[in-house]
Each structure stands twice: as structure tokens, then as C-alpha cells.
Amino acid sequence: MEARRNNPQHLTAILGWLHRFFDAVATWVSQLSWWKFFLFALLALVAGKILQDELFSGGGEEVVVRNDKKLHKKEPESSILIDDSGIRFNPRPKDKRGAAVVPEPPVPGEAPAAPAVPAPPKGSAAVRAASGEEVHIALPPQIGEELSNAIEAAVDDAAEAKVSRYHKQASTWFKSFVSLLVIALFATKALMGGKKRAEAQTQSANAAVERESMQRQLSEAKMQMMQAQVEPHFLFNTLASVEYLIQTDPPRASAMQRSLIQYLRAVLPQMRDNAVVTNLGREVDMVTAYLNLLKMRMEERLTVDMQIPEQLRSAAFPPMMLQSMVENAIKHGLECKPEGGTLKIIAEVAGGKLRVIVADNGVGFGVVPSDGTGLGLPTIRERLKLLHGDAGQLHIAANSPSGVIATVEVPYQVSK
Known part of the structure; x- marks a missing residue:
């Protein structure tokens, strides 16, 4: 209950602070002459462009991916290793709930359990994959190395493309923010400049009238004293x-x-x-x-x-x-x-x-x-x-x- 009562107060304080901030900005913008305002807008756009280039251009940075001539891709179900000898595939069969099954080592003195389904020919890759054994596909060294390099290059290109898309999107948002800020200041000066100037002139006129009245009262007091x-x-x-x-x-x-x-x-x-x-x-x-x-x-x-x-x-x-x-x-x-x-x-x-x-x-x-x-x-x-x-x-x-x-x-x- 106490938090509910405090929320309107916090909201009122925030709104009041925003109103004072906007009024201060509007007063400052309206006091600028037009040539000073355009100079400020030009400097703001130039500064925004410099920040955009420094923050989001990439600056010649390179995406470095550690390469030990091996590409490890770990997944919940299997692991694949590509090296100069070929492709090594280590599947992990799943149970009925979808969890990987790790074969238990046979108990000494007991015969291994027979497979529930007819087995393919002994020694085939399917049999070894089904039983959870490592599958090794032998490839010529040159082809294995080229395949490994191609996969690594594809991964690097994908990472660079992702970073480039992020930089481009952030750069677009930053440029739009600076442009909208300048446009908002221009609209504030155009729409509220006359009002602020009129208020300033009114205050100045009131102050001048008050000073003149005080001087007149002082003059009358001095002359009455002399009289x-x-x-x-x-x-x-x-x-x-x-x-x-x-x-x-x-x-x-x-x-x-x-x-x-x-x-x-x-x-x-x-x-x-x-x-x-x-x-x-x-x-x-x-x-x-x-x-x-x-x-x-x-x-x-x-x-x-x-x-x-x-x-x-x-x-x-x-x-x-x-x-x-x-x-x-x-x-x-x-x-x-x-x-x-x-x-x-x-x-x-x-x-x-x-x-x-x-x-x-x-x-x-x-x-x-x-x-x-x-x-x-x-x-x-x-x-x-x-x-x-x-x-x-x-x-x-x-x-x-x-x-x-x-x-x-x-x-x-x-x-x-």
C-alpha cells in the first residue's frame, strides 16, 4: 500500500523534472539567434558523424577465430571432429525421453546384451553409430584439410556478417537519433521561440517599469525632504x-x-x-x-x-x-x-x-x-x-x- 501511494508522487516528480528540463532547453534555444542555431546544428551533425564512425564503423577490426586445425562443434547429441585423417563422428543415442544414452561398460564375467533389432552387417558405420561407437570416415589428407578450412571460413564469414549487421543497425539508429534531435530543437525554436521571446520582453518591461517606479518614488521622497x-x-x-x-x-x-x-x-x-x-x-x-x-x-x-x-x-x-x-x-x-x-x-x-x-x-x-x-x-x-x-x-x-x-x-x- 505504501508503494502504491508513493508511485504517484514519484511520477509527479519525474514529470515535473521533465517539464523543467524542456522549459530550460526551450528557453536556451529561443535565446539563440538563427545563425547561431544553424551553426550549432551543423556542429551537432558533424560531431554525430564522427561518433558514428568511431563507434560503429568497425575501424578495420578483424574477427579473430582461434584455429588449431581443428573445428569442434559440440552438440547435445553428437560431436564431430574434422582433422587431416578425415571426419570423426561420435553419436550419442537417445532413449525414449530424448536423453542421450551412454553405453555402460560390460560387467566382468557377463556376456554383453544382445541387440534388440537385427544388426546390419558387422563393421558398418551404421552399426557403430547405433551402438554409440565412434564413426571415422577416412578422407585423403588434402581433402580433409580443404574441408576443414572451408568450414572455418564459413564460420568466420558468418560471424563477420553478424557483427556487420549489428554495426549497421546501431549506426542507423544513432544517425536517426541525432537527426531527430536537431529537428526537434528546430521545431522547438520555431514554435516556442516567439512565446519565449514575448515572455522575456514582458519580464524586461516589467522590470524596467518597476525600476522607473522606484526611481520616481526615490525622486519624490528626496524632493519632499528638500521641500x-x-x-x-x-x-x-x-x-x-x-x-x-x-x-x-x-x-x-x-x-x-x-x-x-x-x-x-x-x-x-x-x-x-x-x-x-x-x-x-x-x-x-x-x-x-x-x-x-x-x-x-x-x-x-x-x-x-x-x-x-x-x-x-x-x-x-x-x-x-x-x-x-x-x-x-x-x-x-x-x-x-x-x-x-x-x-x-x-x-x-x-x-x-x-x-x-x-x-x-x-x-x-x-x-x-x-x-x-x-x-x-x-x-x-x-x-x-x-x-x-x-x-x-x-x-x-x-x-x-x-x-x-x-x-x-x-x-x-x-x-x-
């Missing part, structure tokens, strides 16, 4: 300036407080919004509030030149990116310059792309080391690549006579 960041150093300095001006210049402290409220009103919606792309007008309003606060701190040391056409305010632009560019220009170019300088913000469309330029005439890029705020230019490049691929670019160049020009290019689209 949630408000420069602590900037806020603390602004609040400290407000507190100082309350004691020394209350009207100016009130104006700075209003500018801070305006800036936070522009920034907080960006922090709560999870949009990947916003419009340029919204970014410009936020940067304007930020620059108003800075102008109250830097006073005449900061001059702002804003050139944003009204029709470009609806253009799509990544959130917080313009803010990052302006912060870099202030912190690394103008704020560290004793006499200050001018900050220009320009927007234009060229070649189907929106180009936003932030230029300053400060000390120059790289003169003042970064304090690691996390809103630097490398992050801008990474965001542009995630959002637009090669279509989004950040270019950094030196300004004349001093300062830096940072240019962001993105595909021109109207924000929804």
Missing part, C-alpha cells in the same frame, strides 16, 4: 534681527516681521504639497519673500535684478530649486563679500527649453567652503536627472568680472 527643509540658520538669524530691531528700530522690525510672515506663507504650502513639479511664478514669489528678508539684513549691500516675463510664470519648474540656486549665490558669493553685490534672476525660453539663470558678481564659486546645508548644486543635478533625464541640465560658469552664473534648463511645459 520640508527650512534653513535653520537663516530663520534664527532673521528672528534675532527682528528682536534686535524691536529695541533699536521698531518700524524696521515690523517690516522685517511682515517679510518673514510673507516668506513663511510662501514656503509652508510647498512643505505641505507633495507635487513633483510646480510653476515658476510660485517659486519666484517664494524667492522674492526670501530676498526681501535678506535685503533688510544686508541693506544696501544687496541689489536684486528680477527679469521674469509674465507669460513664463505658468511654466513648470521643480519646487525649491530656484530657492536653492539663490541661497548658493547669496551664501557663497555675495554675503561673504564686504561691499556686497548684485543678484540677477532671468527666465527665458530657448530651443523648446525653459532656461532660468541666477547670476551674481560675488567672490566666485568655491572661494567660501560650504557649511553642508544639503541644498547644494549636486542635489540639484540629481533631481534634474531623476525628473527629466538628459533633458534637464545644470550649467555652472564664471561670471565677468567676478562671480558665478548658474543656469538650469528643463523642458518647457505649462504647469497644470
Whole structure:
């Protein structure tokens, strides 16, 4: 009973193994190009031909039969010996059951038993054969030797013919097996190649979609993190300036407080919004509030030149990116310059792309080391690549006579 229960399991395991093997072979064949497949088929046929010749051709082998000038042919009923003196025949008479009868030697003192049938003439070959005695047919030596050689040659020819038939049959089966194998692989590639290729393309497309989705999620997470960041150093300095001006210049402290409220009103919606792309007008309003606060701190040391056409305010632009560019220009170019300088913000469309330029005439890029705020230019490049691929670019160049020009290019689209 246990064996009967295990048989279906073994059969299922064998069928499963055969299915996996066939699927692996079909996948491998379908992945080959046609010229590679035909090359493989040609090599398989050549290798099969070589193996066929080596295994089944006989290779010049000779069937060796031991020959001691005697041919012994043992049979249950008799034995025949052919030598140079002639033919010797030693019959063994059978009893009623068909078994050979071996004559018993006569008992001493007793007369031999008389034959039950009339005996032929004494001394004849028939009498000697019937009585189990050896029969010797004398032949001339030359004829006996020729007869012995002829029988041996016949036996050799029969053995060689049998081996040759076996080799020919095995060779035919082997050749047929190799041919059928190649034909089966060809049919598998022709019939299942399209299916396997479609499955491979589907898997590749699913993997690409999954990678793109993961990259998009990563991009959105990074941008949400950047949107949630408000420069602590900037806020603390602004609040400290407000507190100082309350004691020394209350009207100016009130104006700075209003500018801070305006800036936070522009920034907080960006922090709560999870949009990947916003419009340029919204970014410009936020940067304007930020620059108003800075102008109250830097006073005449900061001059702002804003050139944003009204029709470009609806253009799509990544959130917080313009803010990052302006912060870099202030912190690394103008704020560290004793006499200050001018900050220009320009927007234009060229070649189907929106180009936003932030230029300053400060000390120059790289003169003042970064304090690691996390809103630097490398992050801008990474965001542009995630959002637009090669279509989004950040270019950094030196300004004349001093300062830096940072240019962001993105595909021109109207924000929804």
C-alpha cells in the first residue's frame, strides 16, 4: 500500500523534472539567434558523424577465430571432429525421453546384451553409430584439410556478417537519433521561440517599469525632504534681527516681521504639497519673500535684478530649486563679500527649453567652503536627472568680472 501511494508522487516528480528540463532547453534555444542555431546544428551533425564512425564503423577490426586445425562443434547429441585423417563422428543415442544414452561398460564375467533389432552387417558405420561407437570416415589428407578450412571460413564469414549487421543497425539508429534531435530543437525554436521571446520582453518591461517606479518614488521622497527643509540658520538669524530691531528700530522690525510672515506663507504650502513639479511664478514669489528678508539684513549691500516675463510664470519648474540656486549665490558669493553685490534672476525660453539663470558678481564659486546645508548644486543635478533625464541640465560658469552664473534648463511645459 505504501508503494502504491508513493508511485504517484514519484511520477509527479519525474514529470515535473521533465517539464523543467524542456522549459530550460526551450528557453536556451529561443535565446539563440538563427545563425547561431544553424551553426550549432551543423556542429551537432558533424560531431554525430564522427561518433558514428568511431563507434560503429568497425575501424578495420578483424574477427579473430582461434584455429588449431581443428573445428569442434559440440552438440547435445553428437560431436564431430574434422582433422587431416578425415571426419570423426561420435553419436550419442537417445532413449525414449530424448536423453542421450551412454553405453555402460560390460560387467566382468557377463556376456554383453544382445541387440534388440537385427544388426546390419558387422563393421558398418551404421552399426557403430547405433551402438554409440565412434564413426571415422577416412578422407585423403588434402581433402580433409580443404574441408576443414572451408568450414572455418564459413564460420568466420558468418560471424563477420553478424557483427556487420549489428554495426549497421546501431549506426542507423544513432544517425536517426541525432537527426531527430536537431529537428526537434528546430521545431522547438520555431514554435516556442516567439512565446519565449514575448515572455522575456514582458519580464524586461516589467522590470524596467518597476525600476522607473522606484526611481520616481526615490525622486519624490528626496524632493519632499528638500521641500520640508527650512534653513535653520537663516530663520534664527532673521528672528534675532527682528528682536534686535524691536529695541533699536521698531518700524524696521515690523517690516522685517511682515517679510518673514510673507516668506513663511510662501514656503509652508510647498512643505505641505507633495507635487513633483510646480510653476515658476510660485517659486519666484517664494524667492522674492526670501530676498526681501535678506535685503533688510544686508541693506544696501544687496541689489536684486528680477527679469521674469509674465507669460513664463505658468511654466513648470521643480519646487525649491530656484530657492536653492539663490541661497548658493547669496551664501557663497555675495554675503561673504564686504561691499556686497548684485543678484540677477532671468527666465527665458530657448530651443523648446525653459532656461532660468541666477547670476551674481560675488567672490566666485568655491572661494567660501560650504557649511553642508544639503541644498547644494549636486542635489540639484540629481533631481534634474531623476525628473527629466538628459533633458534637464545644470550649467555652472564664471561670471565677468567676478562671480558665478548658474543656469538650469528643463523642458518647457505649462504647469497644470
